[in-house]
Amino acid sequence: MYISNYRRKCKAVFLVFLLSLILCIFRLLYIQIFRSNYLADIAKKQHTLFVELEPFRGVIYDCNFKPQTLNFPADSLYASPNMMKAQDKEEAIIQLSGILNLSNDYLRNRLSRKKAFIWLARKISPEQAQAIKKLKIEGLGFLRESKRSYPNAYLASQIIGFAGLDNTGLEGIELYLDKYLRGGEGWGIFLRDARQKRLDIYEKLVLPKDGMDIVLTIDQVIQYIAERELDKAFKIHHARGASIIVMDPHTGRILAMANRPTYDLNEYKTVSKDQWRNRAICDLFEPGSAFKIVTASAALEEKRITEEDKIFCENGAYRVANHILHDHAPHGWLTFREVIEESSNIGTTKVAQMLGPQIVYKYVRLFGFGSKLGIDLPGEISGMIKEPRFWSKTSIGAVPIGQEVGVTALQLASALSVIANGGQLMRPYIISEIRTKQGEVIKRASPFLIRKVISLETAARISKILTGAVEEGTGRMARIPGFTCAGKTGTAQKLEANGAYSHNKFVASFIGFAPAEDPVVTIVVSVDEPHPYYFGGVVAAPVFRNVAVDVVRYLKTKQAVDSQMNSNANKRYH
Template identity: 35%
Template sequence: MTKNYLKFRSRTLVVISLILFSWIGLSIRLFQVQVINAAKYRELGFKQAQAQIPIPAVRGNIYDKNSKPLSRNIIKYSFATYPTKISNSKNLANKLSDHFGRTAKYYNEKLNKNKNFTYLERNLSKEESKSILDDLPEGLIVERDSHRFYPNGNIAAQLIGYTDPDNLGLTGIEKQFNEYLTGTPGWVVRQLSGKGNSLPNNRLPSKAPVDGNNIQLTIDLDYQVVLQEELNRRINETEAQSGMGILINPQTGEILAMASLPDFDSNYPSKYSMEYHKNRVLTDQFEPGSTFKFVAAAAALKHQLVDLNEEFFCENGQFTFAGEIVNDHEDYGLLTFPQIIENSSNVGIIKIAERIGTKKLYRACRDFGFGMPTNISFSGESPGTLRHLTKWSGFSIASVSMGQEIAVTTLQLAMAYAAIANGGFLMKPLLVKQIIDSNGKSIYKESPEVLRKVSKPKVMKELTKMLTRVVETGTGTSAHLPGWSIAGKTGTAEKFIDGEYSKTKYISNFAGFFPSDNPQIVGVVVINEPKYGFHWGGIGAAPVFRRVVKRIINMDDSIQILKDKYHKQKPSMLADDVFEPNNFPIKPIFTKAVYVDTDQYSNSMPDVRGMSLLQAKVILREMGYKIKFSGSGQVAWQSPKPGADIVEGSTCIIGLQ
């Protein structure tokens, strides 16, 4: 008995000791967890029970000068989860597969591969998301993000640019002003249930997002549409490789339209060659040819080296200078200074350049902004090419005066002609009118800036008279518009390829402004490699300027005032092109049919404001026009404006509200 008792006692002591030591160990561990490492485990518990959910900021929009949208934000849905919070991942994968059409294996791999916050689907439309939103599985987190949309498609695409799937700007204004457009994201802490679902708790911390700023450009959407359509029309007519164009307000330097063709649709940039994405108005340089002759003419006038009535013998169309033969397109004999510009005589301008000298001619080129950036608020601008005097040959003064041995961008040429139009001031080109924050407050404005004074107004007035004669009776008559005074200069440049000038590939260009006695708009048109016969600047490019001006006259209210002045002087001017808004003769629109007398008004834009989208579509499509629209409701605005000249196949943009 004693032996058994001792055995029992020892076993009891062992058990008690084990219990005691276990209790001591547990107490020590509890002390470590609850006291020593309390903060650590408290934070870990919070992480398991809470999640910080990002709240994206709404990206600011881009508008034209009249507040018409060039970009919009549409809502896209993304679906995510914390895989560790999902009790039945296979069930979730099957549900997602049923709704979205992917295989269950695809979602299982995502759920098993990732343990942290994981996106299962991103950037889906409301229609694509509707079924899952109506039957939301437990543990699935829904994010509503704004996604970029460009209501005008290819209109000003190179200028506006586009964003990536995360709404970060990749090109154009979207990239240049990404910092302003992006805004500041916010966040909210959500309490999660054991299954990963959000629980209501208003006392958890949060930070509201700050939406991005809006960018208002100097671009006029109506002008932009007209320029692109007419440029595209001429490219097709002349079978050219490409084209560029720009419209500028010479008094302020504001860019009103800027086009490079071929172009692309900003909504689907990956479908187009990257070459189409380039804003060639800023990046591509070319030898301008005779549109550059104004530089020598301006220098001669500024330094009073030539009398306006003085005659120059133009060698009957052929002249040898510095060992090189120079030809005119006609066998000119005696020509006065204005006639040299009017008829674009190479021989005549070289003789004038001889009087000017290399230093003064070089200085004139620099004064007009050639060989240097224009300082536009846009990256990727080419400075052009103007070699320093030390690198000029004996023939360079002749070449430069004719627009060779120098390369310019379309923007540079336009700003130089703007200096003629405004009386002698080289302006900084303006692209951004203002930046407006999410509260509607203007936080930045670009004001007109004079870079330098090129010459006196008197000099520019005389030069304007010469350029006006070019359009009225000289090489630029294809730009002439009855009843309007237009100044301009044509240019035909042989392309410099593989070290020599091509005899088959040309650049046709025209630079001008109107009205010449009160300039409102400066324009430059460049047609690259038109078919032979259309390669002359007066034939290939000048008609585009005329067509653009004609359409703008009928759509711009400020120019209508000038139109009345000229119309009284010459009653025949454009009388057939005038369209009275709101007088488009349509019968009442019923549910079954719409009647439109399209033949009578086939060249004018009807007024569809106040109509439903269906009504506007019926009218515009019946007349042969393409339609782009944004918004919902009734038509609030349209581009082109009512009464504007348009051609069949034109694109009409309408905004619904």
């Protein structure tokens, strides 16, 4: 009996073990066949780390290859919440909130996620990184990335623009040419030890492709000169805004372009988006008397008048339909030359009446107003000019003197360059070259003729009239000892919300080129709502003078140095 019970118990135990063994075998087979890939992936994730490898963003240079942007290495802080103990997380929250100036709630939210890798702070300062490394908190680590920096801070800020945290262009050239500057991302799968620390051993690696470099037409020296003088005027005249453009009239190359207010590219997050705006190409304003160059050019080109023909300027008051037109000072008889020199609204309107709306409109469009010029920058607008069929009875006394028309500073610069270069409208451009890190040029810009606007003879005649406007007329404050300049003042009333012209809000402008007999630069200065003085000849003309004298001297010196260097190189070669 005893032996029989013993045998039954042994058999029962054996059966239990056998069933357990069979279940284990089936479980192992199930895992091996159906769950092997899933579990292998988990193991792989625990012992490997996928890391995106960021390329170095291309550098933006001025025309003399002076860097306007830089890339420097920066540490980015990450955490492995799955591998952190509760006390490590709490210590990290307390310590990091003070070092990184982050809220406890933000850090707690990040560290509570069940992930093996999560960013806590990107591209932090060296001081912050060093302070965190000293804490020696388990589960925290660093990856080296590149951070975009702008060595000249405020200089050409609205042209260059900026890139964001992920090195993606957000404004200006950084945005416009982002596909060239950004490069291609790489990636790597790195091994980790039992403590989840990354080892410098990779399983797979795809190297990033660095971005291409951009060479601008901007000259850093000329840009500095332009910004220095514009800033003075902006502050002295308590203006709402201001713009300046310096252009090579023969090619359309932009040598400088600046706006006020401006901002530090390294601190773009701390300013309003209004300061990011490139006012020179995207702000619309009525040009006032600066626009008279179009009417004057049309009259001479169409042979409706000569410089010495006399026009009666009605002693300062002239009726156009139901509107009384005034001059800033009463005039009697003036020659056509004096009409432009003295900026007579009445004399200019009478010349426009000789031409008629269709011809005036034709030349407005020929000079590039009312359409985009195609500059290689984001945000350019086309301006505004109504077709003659939409003109009112008073429009013939408004459009020719720069009212009922909206322009940009860039359009004024291109239009004046037509006169400076002998009658050709050139497409403005600011990007000279796109090149690889090895120096291979991928794209190179060249001057592009949009159309012929006026004859060489007409351009020369208008140039003489504009020289007189500086020497004897309203632009006297633009005169430069040592060489002559040609230019035209502009003072335009701004429109109020009710559609009426304001009596205390103006746009003061001056457009000019120098030297008058052989122009090397066209300069446009526009100042929005200056006070208490608001005339273009008082506010904007001195800016032109100060910029022109320094820029012309600089360009002549640069040309002389380049010629000497080329001469020395040729002597060595021979």
